[in-house]
Amino acid sequence: MKQENNEKALLQGLARNDKKAIETIYRENYNMIQVLVINNNGSAEEAKDIFQEAMIVLYEKVRSGTFELTCQIKTYVYSVCRRLWLKRLQQLNRYSQEVAGLEASVPVEEEIEEHEKRNAEFEMMDKAISHLGEPCKSLIEAYYLQKKTMQEIAAGFGYTNADNAKTQKYKCLMRLKKIFFAQYKNGNSDG
Amino acid sequence: MDDIQILNLVERYIRGEMNPDERLHFENLRKSNPEIDQLVVEHTLFLQQMNRFGEWKKFKSSLHDTHLRLAEQGKINSSKLKGKAKIVYLWNRYKRVAAIAAMIAGVTTLTVTALVNFLSPNADNARLQELSRDIQNIKRQQNVQGSEVNNLKNKINQQTIPFKAGGTGFLIDGKGYLVTNAHIIRNSKNIAVINNKGDQFKAVLVKEYFDKDIAVLKIDDENFKTMASIPYSISKTASEVAEPIFILGYPRNDVVYNEGYLSAKTGFNGDTLSCQLGIAANRGNSGGPVFNHDGEVIGILSTKETEAEGVAFAIQSKYIYEIIDDLKKDTVYHTLKLPVKSNVRGLDKKQQVKKLQDYVFMVKGD
Structure with a gap:
């Protein structure tokens, strides 16, 4: 319950473009995404791009006001990044079977x-x-x-x-x- | 009124900066003049887009600043990994050379160690002995490995993990899921699996079931490519006594084949979890698959009788289904799919083993 409230507060901060909130979400999730991208044919620079794009998706989402987080921020960010990276790989013709990873993911197509x-x-x-x-x-x-x-x-x-x-x-x-x-x-x- | 003034009015109107009188006046103007009305609609859209664009840009620059700040403070791995990525690339490029060097070193050490092991007496008194193989020899062999391997490994900061326990495991899903004995990797922090070509992959523990002595692992390594279809199926039913069986495993660094028969439907002291095999199994065979002649997995080799040679026990394969059903309760593993059809049925043993051995891995834990 406490964690849930924490995440809510973080998202509210994010919607306000609050420096602290952005930093916390960044710190807690970036490394995971970097590992994902590097393990799947990418570089640290590309990991940064993908991660920041996912942050923008999350930002837009919380700003829209209709957003209810049904999973952890971590899971959401991971899912978006995974999807974005798959797309990027396909565009670059570097697509190799599937993006491997153990974390849970939620549908984020829309x-x-x-x-x-x-x-x-x-x-x-x-x-x-x-x-x-x-x-x-x-x-x-x-x-x-x-x-x-x-x-x-x-x-x-x-x-x-x-x-x-x-x-x-x-x-x-x-x-x-x-x-x-x-x-x-x-x-x-x-x- | 010129255009500049009109625009000024429109902007003030949209932003709600007009006083009530002005506002009323402007609204009347808007009603009577369709051009101004159009301008208001259009400009509202434009300003909205401008505002969102501004926020987007601001957020982007906050992200950028945050990244730099966190990287400087060392709270994220960014700058450090830039260099590492390059080395990983080099490692990938030269790992074949390294692997060959390692294999030559490995075979040499193994021969020596095998001789030593063969001549030294076995002091184990436990009646039922787990087949975990002590991988001291591998540890020693790693020290002897060519300087090229060591140099490369040091470069990418990969500590050499002193693996102690070892056994066998086999794929149950081409995405990299393996089953093995839980006792092999008990208390292991690092797990690695090696295929019959000598390629080593990092693996992580998905879940262990100590009551059944089964553990599920997942290969978590960038170099591992999903394997298309698994040639064997996993039997749901118990096999018949006297059915011929064969095993594949890693009692040493190469995959080793052995054959025998199912001698009882229950295990040690009537244990219903397992079945008894008449087969010579060695340390290191633990966790390996037991196949029937159709290429179906009928069990996981787990323990052997120390007082009688040529008697081993295997966990019945139907328990693999039980644990997979349990795992699937977690949405993460929803896509886990056990192979349903054996496509080595009817082939001769040589052909069968050739196809099956690629899916059997050595499992090491520290």
């Missing part, structure tokens, strides 16, 4: 599919923002991601007043939205 879709969306956004070039990229990131006010931005970027900064930001935003919605529609019609 989550991974959702995650991959979201990942594609975010990567699209990332690319769209990079495509803007400077100063647009920094402006957009400062305003929409770091949530700075237009006054702070004007000062930081050396605009004479907030209105100038607003005009520049508006132009950048229009370009970004154009790229974003073009891709968004494409992405949606594809899938």
Whole structure:
């Protein structure tokens, strides 16, 4: 019972992007995944990628609010990693029979599919923002991601007043939205 | 109103930064102007996506920082293993050479030890003696092994485990599940199995049943490849007295064949768990499979009578089903599947043994 509460608290922390919670989950599960990946044809670097991806799956899951953990975090992370690694091996044509491991696993197909879709969306956004070039990229990131006010931005970027900064930001935003919605529609019609 | 102002209004509206009057005014504007309404819908979607994207990026960078921090503090094995992976790769590349060197060294030592063992008297007084083979000789042999093996082993930080107890085990599921005698690996922290080609794999204990003297192991080694189909089946029924049987096992470092017959349906002092065999079994045969002439496993060789030569006892194979049923209660082992059909039926002994021996392993514990 105590452990269950502990895990609940950890997940709540994770949803808040709490440093301690992330660190605890990381510390308690990473080595297991590294062993899994290295024992199955992978490197430490790949283990890190896979593990972090699984952490993102878990993060998205707890953020969605509907998540009820029906198994231990460990089992969940292990299952996701195992599945992700199998997929990766297949993509790299390094697939060898099956990923061996003794730990229990739970079905995670749906989550991974959702995650991959979201990942594609975010990567699209990332690319769209990079495509803007400077100063647009920094402006957009400062305003929409770091949530700075237009006054702070004007000062930081050396605009004479907030209105100038607003005009520049508006132009950048229009370009970004154009790229974003073009891709968004494409992405949606594809899938 | 220009576009910049409109967008500003839309953003403030979506974020709920407007005061009630402004809000009412804007909502009226939205109702009367479909373009603005469209902009609100579109921008809400965009901002949502932006926010989630921002959180995603933030979380990714926290993960990255956490990894670096934990690796620096040594709380995860990361940086250390980067180097190790390379060495593991080298080890994999050269292990064949190493294995050949080890085998040559092994055969030499074994011959010497076999001679010594043969000449020294057996001081064991217990009437019923477990067939565990003392692997002191292997320990000694490991010391003699070529410097190449030792160097490679040191490089990958693998301590040489001084294995003491040894016996035989056989696969019951191609994914790497073996059964053997529980007494062989009693109190062992490290378990290894070796196939008839001399390849050693790490194994872990899945569960041991001391009442039946059966243990289930799982090979847990990157070099182990799942074996497609197991050529023998496991008999559910007791065999008939006088039925010819044969065994495969590792009383020494090579797989050894021997034949005999089923002499009684019960074991020592009428023990119903086991059956009695008329066969010459040696130390190290313990845990090995007992086959009938159809290539079905009818038992697990476990003990021998010390006062009479050529009498051994085997645990009846139906108990393998019992323990597998027990294991399957755990969802982890749900996929465990015992081989149901023997495909060596009707072949001659030579062919049968050729096919079967790949699935019989030497089991070592420390």
